[in-house]
Amino acid sequence: MKGKICIVVLLLLCLTMLSGCWSKKELTDLAFVIAVGIDKTKEGQYVTTYQVVNPGNVAGAKQIGGGASGVPISIFISTGDNLFEASRKASKKMSRLLYFAHTNLVVIGEGMAREGIGGLLDVLERSNQFRTTAKVIIAHHHSAEEVLKVLTPIDKISANQIIKTLEFSERTWGQTINTDVWKMIHDIASSGKHPVASGVDLIGSVEKGQRLTNVQVSEPDARLNLDDLALFKDDKLVSWVSGEAARGVLWVLDKIKQTGVTIEWNGKKEAVGYKVIRTKTEVVPHLKHGKPSISIDIRAEGDIAEAPVPIDLADVKQVFALEKMIQHNIKKEVLEAVKKAQQEKIDVFGFGDAVYRSYPEEWKKMENKWHEHFFPQLPVTVTVDAFIRRTGLRNKPYQFGR
């Protein structure tokens, strides 16, 4: 009898101990915030925009039906003196608890970025829900709120659309950079490197972009495009670089995975397309008589992707000549980026960190004057080794020898 009572008591104990529902939250009580936008009002308050997934309208099932189903995302806007306050205040507007564990994107409005991010990202790394692997992007020409409102056609949730674009564009083209919150914080805190992030621009009208009709046409009225790179000085957005200079930044940061370089041939500009498959960049600091300098060694391997001009690619000499041109082009991009950064006195390349790692003693003397004095007049030499490994399924183009 005594044994039986013991067992019953034990089982009851297990019931309370093993259930683990101390602070349970049902799925239907959570609002999954997929993206957070941060802007600032003129009064200095923060405006946070939460892009919340509307679960019923995401999975493809109802979408095909068209008109009847609603939008896949819902926007909630809240203001506060800090992000935490804003997020709690938002509870007045929604029926569910904001849940940040799945937040994958942080959009920062340009106005806010220009004023300075300051310590604002702290809450993102301090919180146990939020993940610092969330990507960071700057809303170019627009506020974060406007960017997050736009509905996108292929990936229904616009945050996912932006994230995927960031990822694939960095991987295949390399003029945008895939930065996350952690990297952003790391760079702001670092004394020898400045942050850099990609910008997203809104083409078209916000008013039309947030309606369901935006995704019911083959060419949406409003689109989200990634564009320039935002260069930060400490926590403040200072300037944008675009095009080849932007790619130059990524070359130096060793972020290029694949990209395309077009080469001039026989006076025809942008004739031959070179597909970069593999690259490696090494940044080596030197110190001579107390003066730092940097050498950048880039090694690129790739194929010929396109040759719309008569060129004999079976001829090794021609290929060598092409390689020279490629090296020249890449070098030009890199130097352009370096020049731009030096003009703006923004060390987004982490040259300061490189000097610190190799010459810690001397760095202590340079640290305070690095960005103002040393970096802008830093001698930078670039050497590029580019190799054409293959020429695709054809050797000579069909126009050759005509």
Added chain:
Amino acid sequence: MEPYKLDQRQLFVLIFLFELGSAIVIPLGVGAKQDVWLAILLSLMLGILLSLVYLRLYGYYPDKPLTAYAQDIAGPWIGKMVAILYISYFLYIASRVLRDFGELLLTFAYPETPLFILNAIMILTVMYGVNKGIEVLARTGELFISLLYFVMLLGFVLLIGSGLVDFRQLQPILEDGWKRVVKVVLTETLYIPFGEMIVFTMLFPYMNNPAKVKRVVISGMVFSGLNLAITMTLNFAVLGADAVARSSFPLLDTIRRIQIAHFLERLDVLFMIALIIGGFFKVSVFFYASVVGTAQLFSVERHQRLIYPLGLIVLILSIAIASSYPEHIAEGTKIVPLYMHIPLQIIVPLCLLLICEIRHRYVNHQLGR
């Protein structure tokens, strides 16, 4: 004393789990910045020297725990005082580790659960284990070490595979010379976890093969020390010195950064496994040492009878020792090493050994005459 005897492998497992214990999850020796691996290896060496002291004492009294031979060496009165000191020390450290464990879980996994509940569940498990005796603890250890090591290897492979490890972040080496490293060693890493080997003086008498103890202890310490050094080095290589310095739990941050192919991510559970296994064994070993020590000191026949009162003390102490996590950490890094670790891990054992050596030499001398 329980009749059960530990074999070499079991002692090794206990040492390994104990040494990694909480050390692997807390920011251990981060004051040394990227030279943390040097600090850990240096403290490993000094820690082995310290444990040679403990082993030498054990050599004189191979069938007695520290609390018993302290009385033989220093006489019944002072010896009993020393024994009480050590028992309270083990109890206190057990409650500190329990608090660490609770705080860690609260901070990142159970923000709304009271600390008391988490600590109570953990100490109940520990009490159950200790109640079952050293044999059960050791065998559980044999089971869990494979899981823990699998998790560590998995984490290691995933970190390397995700391309997060940037060894440049470990440069510059020794930017301020040895000063910073030595300071960290002497204030922190020597005592936690290596000096804490003092608690094993309570377990050595359970060994079935006293001749092998020295080998097992040193290999266990070296193996766990190397693992610790690798783990902390990886933290720095992944996060960078600045982020590690700001982090409450660097290993958690490191694991959280793993992202492979959009589905191998958010692997916090690896950290949880390491934390719970390590925490359990560290608390258990300290708690077991204090229980058998008390039983021995007060001649209690069945040490199991002491588990409930002492367990309750550990639980309440773990809540009461600090009102906040920063306070807990400040006590642990500023006060505890100075007033507890240094005297009880270094000074008292050295004094005991000195008295013991002199007495033995003197006695032998007399006998020889």
